Amino acid sequence: MPLRHYRAEKGDISAAINAIKLTLQWRKEFEVDKIVRSLENNEDEDDGGNDGESIVTSTDLATILRKENETGKIYVRSYDKDGRAFMYMRPGNENTNSEKNNMRHLVFQIEKAVRCSLKNGFSKICLVIDYEGFTISKSPPISTSRQTLDILQRHYCERMYRAYICNPPFVFRSFYAVVKPFVDPVTKRKVCFCVGDKGLQQIVDDVGGKAHARKQLEKCCGGDGNIRIFDSTEYMRLPLDVAFDEEI
Incomplete structure (x- = not known):
């Protein structure tokens, strides 16, 4: 964390220290560790409230995460040729209107993607953002977009290796x-x-060529369309550091 914030702040030590403090405080208040553990331990824990709101138990969080993931709007699947995890994001599959629950789900998936990369010796992840099926009516409120960017830039700085924009x-x-x-x-x-053959070339190269791309990427970003359809129920039962369709 210190090195990531140091790089993000362009070597400004004072700014990096302040950024780390803010991130540590945010992780505590947002209960990141509790969110991450909720699917592993579904007992009704009472960790106390941090913001004056009603207490959300681990069972509540597990239910929230499963509901948010039902349509497959965010999930981790496959790796690049070095071992960085791919996190698929599909704005067109939005299925709820709760900003806080959306953010909880986003944070859980980022944490999962990071853990999947870390087991292969890397700290960064790859994002695949597929806009298929997206319409203006499904656009999130400005506050949600702003909070998403804030979380990614402020609290998960230096985590993105590459972002592939599809459709x-x-x-x-x-x-x-x-x-x-x-x-x-x-x-x-x-x-x-990732538009046209030329646009897809980068992600194809990043996974190790066309043969690998056809077998492990989804169709939106260079796959042949024959890999397994995402199964949310199966996915949400996997260990935190295991991606969908990965041999355990």
């Missing part, structure tokens, strides 16, 4: 074209638009 709607491409000049150069190099 981007025209409005998204137009928006990115406008903001691209203001995006940090390092972050800019990590974003790949």
Whole structure:
């Protein structure tokens, strides 16, 4: 954590220390450890409230996570050629309107992706963001988008190795074209638009070539469409450091 925040703050030690303190406080208040453990220990724990709200037990959290994951809007599946986990995100599969539960589910999946990468000796993850089926009506509120970015940038800084954007709607491409000049150069190099054969080449290379891509990637990002359909019930029973469809 110190090194990640040090790099994120461009070597500013004072800023890095402050950032670490904020992240540690956020992890405590958001009960990250409890969220991560909830599927392993489903007993009604009473850890006390941190924000004055009603206490949410581990059983409650497990139920929330399973509900949020029903449509497969976020899950971890397969690895790049080095061993970094892929976390698939499908905004078009949004199935709830609870901002806090959405964030709990997001944090659980990030933690899972990180654990999957760590067991292979890497601290970063790969994001596959597939916009198939996405419509403006399914766009999250601005507050949700802002909180998602805040969590990713502030509390999981230096965790993203690459982000692959699949089936981007025209409005998204137009928006990115406008903001691209203001995006940090390092972050800019990590974003790949998987549109057409040329656009898919980066992710195909990252998994070790076409033969590997066909067998382990989903169709949206270079697979042949013959890999197993995601099963949420099976997935949510897996150990934290095991991705979907991975041999245990």
